[in-house]
Amino acid sequence: MYDVIIIGAGIVGCSTAYYLSQYDLKVAVLEACNDVSMGTTRANSAIIHAGYDPEPGTLMARHNVKGALMIRELCRRLDVPYKQCGALVVGFDDKDMETIQTLYERGLVNGVEFLKILNREETHDLEPQLSADIKGALLAPTSAIVSPWELALALMEVAVENGVELKLNNKVEAISKSDEVFTVRTSEGEYHGRYVVNAAGIYSDAIHEMIGQKEFTITKTKGEYYLLDKSEGRRVSHTIFQCPSKVGKGVLVSPTVHGNLIVGPNAEDSDNTDTTYEGLQFVRKTAVRSVPFISFGDNIRNFAGIRAKNDRGDFIVEESHSVPGFYNIAGIMSPGLSSAPSLALEAVDWLKGKMELHKKAEYKETRKKVRFNQLSAEEKNELIKKDPRYGRIICRCETVTEGEIVEAIHGVIPAVSIDAVKRRCNAGMGRCQGGFCGGKVAEILVRERGISPLDVLQNQRGTNILVRELKVK
Ligand SMILES: Cc1cc2nc3c(=O)[nH]c(=O)nc-3n(C[C@H](O)[C@H](O)[C@H](O)COP(=O)(O)OP(=O)(O)OC[C@H]3O[C@@H](n4cnc5c(N)ncnc54)[C@H](O)[C@@H]3O)c2cc1C
Structure with missing residues (x-):
């Protein structure tokens, strides 16, 4: 009990x-x-x-x-x-600047520290890639x-x-x-x-x-995103919001803690996480209002999440x-x-x-x-001496070693799928999205978990990546 x-x-x-x-x-x-x-x-x-x-x-x-x-x-x-990168809520006209004033006052009442309203020049000094049409912004340095x-x-x-x-x-x-x-x-x-x-x-x-x-x-409302390659990760250094509306905080453009750029979401009543052409077009069109030169050709993944609106x-x-x-x-x-x-x-x-x-x-x-790619050369050598599996790079985009993948599979909450390995040590998070390392991660899952290759899951139950053997000895 x-x-x-x-x-x-x-x-x-x-x-x-x-x-x-x-x-x-x-x-x-x-x-x-x-x-x-x-x-x-x-x-x-x-x-x-x-x-x-x-x-x-x-x-x-x-x-x-x-x-x-x-x-x-x-x-x-x-x-x-975690990174305290700060946020800017940008305004394009007088109505937006009134909203920004309201947000500033709300923030003061809510106890948010260091808020500041910026004019156009101050905003562009902080974020030179923002649209020339921006009139000003609310700066929230504690956003992360x-x-x-x-x-x-x-x-x-x-x-x-x-x-x-x-x-x-x-x-x-x-x-x-x-x-x-x-x-x-x-x-x-x-x-x-x-x-x-x-x-x-x-x-x-x-x-x-x-x-x-x-x-x-609960009403389920879907939000769709672009996740761009690290080559776009420095497009902005703050999270860039537009003024919020009745349906939410609107489309943002933000660096991620992994060094990518995230752009989204829209808001559509839906209970599935499929991405749609219309939803992504909306995100794209709205985002370039604030950050015009985003290179969407460097998109590496689209995804969607569902809000529990009550x-x-x-x-x-x-x-x-x-x-x-x-x-x-x-x-x-x-x-x-x-x-x-x-x-x-x-x-x-x-x-x-x-x-x-x-x-x-x-x-x-x-x-x-252990995050191998964040260690000093001495620390890396030390680790490889103790366990040579840390000397074998499996995910080249993110420099993730076999040692980290094995650790994820045998961790306190063991990773049982390719995506679960990714969530624990970033293998497959990079530009190729697992195109090169996915098969190797699958092999390691088979070896470490003692399972058949047919039982390797991409993600949830039922997402087996292999369906049958082609040649039986
Ligand atoms: C598009 C979008 C953008 C957002 N952006 C932000 C943001 O930037 N910052 C922010 O603060 N918040 C943001 N949010 C909100 C935030 O993501 C959520 O508030 C938060 O993740 C909710 O967590 P949760 O644990 O309540 O729900 P969930 O993460 O959904 O967890 C619920 C769990 O319950 C399990 N479950 C459901 N039914 C059953 C069952 N019958 N039996 C057993 N288990 C069950 C599910 O499998 C799930 O794992 C955003 C949300 C969305 C959709």
Whole structure:
């Protein structure tokens, strides 16, 4: 019997598991997919927003500002790529400049530091590649970029090392409660727990309705992106936003922590992650208004993520009204990534109101990773002497070694697919997108996991890259 069952291993579930793992509790995380961070957390703009956008007084405003500060510290502790590159919200006319004034004032009320309104010259001094049509901008120096999936993984790895049980491939199908105990039935079995935290992203309404009355509705809104090669990665040095509209923060152009350029998203009601010609054309046309000379010929990948837009217009962070002991962290749309650790602490506080929580005598809070391409020549030689597999480069675009891939496959949360290896050590993230190293990564997965080549997955269950043997000896 678990004290707490968390449903969903996105950034919200992983953050909740991380903080709960510091207490003397038996915690399980049930995740439908074969890895953490397989929902919205792996496909978004990856911005840690400064906090000037949400309306003052909302949960979004409070958790964004607090969460952004927590993420800066967490990324340091957990060795996760993070860069405080700052953001500019650019304006093209007087109406936009009024919006920028409103954002500036909101930011002050929300407690965002160092905000400044810039005129045209000041804006171009900071970002010479911006359109000549720009009238001015809001500068938010505390805005940052991060690797969202690495942050989620790092949080869950530490949680698992502290005793949290991560149950992957466990899709929750039914929930019931009797005698103060929840029974959560999944595709794999049954789990019993005293409390449940619902962090199921775009399905959090469906999960709540498995046991409670309808209290909120999630609408799924897709956002599509271009990810450009590193040759475009220095096109801008800040995240460039246009003024927000009713449908969201609009199309941005931003460097990524991995050195690429990200451009997007649009906003279309949709529950699939297919990219479309129309969606990408819209992104492209809108982006060049602010950054005209983006070389879209250097695009290396398109992808889409799905927002969990809810009908309350704010985060839902509360105990269910109809099911005591069931806590929703639901409808976590943007700035959900920036807010996640703060939302998780809210769940911990709620639990403290329900039961006595005692910190463990010892628990882990930090994590360290080997990134071969960031080591000095001496450190590289030292590592290769200890383990020659660090001397064999598998991914040439990103300089990722066999040693790092083997480490990913045998890590705290083992990588079971080619994409899971990529999320842990960047193999296949570069210009060729795995064209050269994909086959080698597959071979290493076969060898290290002792599986048949026919069982190598690109990503999810059912994405086998080989379907049958051509020549049988
Ligand atoms: C286009 C786009 C851009 C964004 N940009 C930003 C940004 O720049 N900055 C920012 O702060 N926020 C941004 N966001 C928002 C941010 O990405 C989300 O708020 C955040 O990732 C939500 O995390 P989550 O853990 O709630 O959901 P998810 O990451 O979706 O995790 C939910 C998990 O629950 C699992 N699950 C679902 N159903 C079940 C079930 N039945 N059984 C078991 N498991 C289940 C899923 O598989 C998934 O792993 C953006 C969102 C989108 C879509």
